[in-house]
Amino acid sequence: MPLAHSVERRHAVFLVRHGETDSNLLKRYAGRSSESLTQTGRQQARSVARVLGSVMPCAIYASRIARALETARLIASSQDLVVHADARLDELLMGPWEGLTESEIAKVYPSDWDIWSRRPHELRVPGRETLKDIEMRVMSIVDEASAVGPSILVTHVAPMRVAALSTLALPLSFYKRVAVPNASCIQLDLERGTAVRYPSGICLRAEAAGSDGELAIA
DSSP states (O other): OOOOOOOSOOOOEEEEEOOOOHHHHHTBOOTTOOOOOOHHHHHHHHHHHHHGGGTOOSEEEEOSSHHHHHHHHHHHHTTTOOEEEOGGGSOOOOGGGTTOBHHHHHHHSHHHHHHHHHOGGGOOOTTSOOHHHHHHHHHHHHHHHHHHSSEEEEEOHHHHHHHHHHHTTOOGGGGGGSOOOTTOEEEEETTTTEEEETTTOOBHHHHHTSOOOOOSOO
16 A cells, blocks of 8 residues: 555554564664564564554554564454555664674773763764664654554664654653563554553653663664
C-alpha cells in the first residue's frame, strides 16, 4: 500500500521494537547487522502480535534489518497483511561502533562514550548518524503512516526514542530517559501530541521528564 501524503485526519501509529537478539543479551551494538531473533525473541514477537490483535492496522511497515523484518512478519501473519520494508525505520547507523559492546566502546572511545552517556544529542562521530538525522527520517514515515490509517511500524531503540520525544515536543537531550525493551510498543498520536505505552496507556511524558539514566543500549 503506498503511503499517502496529504489528508486531514491523523491516525494512531504503533511503534514496535524487534524481539530479542543475541547482541541484546551481550549489550552489543548490532546496528545494521543481519542477525536473527533468538527463540525468546520470536516468542516476544508472537506475544506483541496478540497484544496488537485489536488494533486492526491497515498497514505494517518495518526496518529493512533482519531482526525487525522477522518481528514484523510474525506480527503480520496474524493480521493477514504484507510487510512493507522502509529504510527510514532502520536502526541508527553506528559507523565505527558497529559490532562493539558498550564496554569496548567505553575503552576505545572514552571521550565519545562520555558524551553519548551524558549528552547523546551532541555526539558527532564520522560515519555515525546523529539523533537529529534519525528524527528527520523516522518522523517522515510516522507522519505519512498516520495519514494512511492505523499503522504498525516495527523498528529499533533509537528511532522509537526519537519519535516519542519528537511527538511530545521534548528535546533530544532526553533520549536516554525513554526505556524501550524488546518487543515493547509505543502508541503515537500526532494530532494530540501524545506518546503512550501500549496497551497500558502509561504516558511517556512523565517518564521522559524524569532524571537521566543509563537505559537500553543504542
